[in-house]
Amino acid sequence: MQSATPFKRLLQATITVGVSFATLTVIGTNPAQAVNLKTFNISGNFAPAVEDNSVGLPVSLANGSFNGTYTVDVERLPASSSFVDLTSWNVNLVNDNTVLRTLSNSLAGNTAYIQENILAFADAGLLAEQNNNLYSLELYFDSNFIGRGSTNNGIFLDNSDLGSVQSSGITAVTSAKSEVVPEPRTIVGTVVVAIISLWLKRKRKAEIAA
DSSP: OOOOOHHHHHHHHHHHHHHHHHHHHHHOSSOOOSOOEEEEEEEEEEEEEEOTTOBSHHHHTTTOEEEEEEEEEGGGOSOSSSOEEOSEEEEEEEETTEEEEEEETTSTTEEEEEETTEEEEEEHHHHTTOOSSEEEEEEEOOSSOOSOEEESOEEEEEEOOBTTBOOEEEEEEEEEEEEEOOOHHHHHHHHHHHHHHHHHHHHHHHHHHO
């Protein structure tokens, strides 16, 4: 009986390692935890026109877009009347390939949360009901929002009169999408399936040619 070819040996080793790794990640080596953090991609577009009397950043964001990521404990979703704080987030507000502002947990005073169907990235002044120097990107999804979904309803609200530089008004959001970032084990599983499919195709071709 002939020994396996180098390609088959490599294929078998890859499949064995891949399946073992995928199985271990599914089973896990740590006890079950109450916290289930997931990271989501968030992206969307702003309307071409802004609310009357808007100045500064809202005007600059007309026909612009936003993109980034956020992480949240999905075990606490859907949120009813309480606020579920995001554990981390980084969202860029963009126009003409230029980042005009970044909403991030690395910036002091910023906050972000999910409350009912609202996903919001804001400064602390908004939640404290202070009407000066606040901004907020708010996206309104369907009810029972758990991090995945799309919407054409939302706003960027700005009221940041900082000295001589005034920025205030509202820019509407025309579309937005939130989707979970694939976990490593999902990627590994996809690779394993692709390798197995390739091996089966080669095997069928060899049987037909024989």
